[in-house]
Amino acid sequence: MDFQIPKIVKEDADDHRGVFAIEPLDRGFGHTFGNSLRRVLLSSLEGAAVTSVKVEGTAHEFTTLPGVREDVTDIILNLKNLVARLHGESPEIEVHIAKKGPGSVTAADIEAPADLEILNPELEIANLSDKGRLEITLT
Numbered sequence: 001m002d003f004q005i006p007k008i009v010k011e012d013a014d015d016h017r018g019v020f021a022i023e024p025l026d027r028g029f030g031h032t033f034g035n036s037l038r039r040v041l042l043s044s045l046e047g048a049a050v051t052s053v054k055v056e057g058t059a060h061e062f063t064t065l066p067g068v069r070e071d072v073t074d075i076i077l078n079l080k081n082l083v084a085r086l087h088g089e090s091p092e093i094e095v096h097i098a099k100k101g102p103g104s105v106t107a108a109d110i111e112a113p114a115d116l117e118i119l120n121p122e123l124e125i126a127n128l129s130d131k132g133r134l135e136i137t138l139t
Helices: 029-044 072-079
Strands: 007-013 018-023 053-055 084-086 095-100 103-106 116-118 124-128 133-138
Touching (some): 053 072, 072 124, 095 103, 095 124
Antiparallel strands (some): 007 018, 084 116, 095 133, 103 124
16 A cells, blocks of 8 residues: 555635644554644643642542532533633743632632633632631632
8 A cells, every 4th residue: 555645725714713624644644643643733822721739628629618519520511611811921820719608619619810801701610618717729
């Protein structure tokens, strides 16, 4: 079997996305090529994201907090959906959430500096009962 040089064809593209076809590829090359391309593209993206979470009063991620409906694992999964934009030059900042119940803890409750913009402030992070208290440090 002779090696055929793949050709790249632009199928669809706009300001936010592009669809390209690369063909023909030998069996298994698509996965290899796709994984490599995904890793390169993801490492090239600039943006802000939560890289560490410290919840006051917890020893590990499976801890439940009194007065908080979600456990720490669910809180962390909710924080993965946080969308933020960092306007400053600092590569890493630390922000805090401190709230007492009852009520919902949302991304709007994050005490953020002026150079950090929370793009989805309605994101629900946790729910507190009457005696619930939640203190989180995010970087």
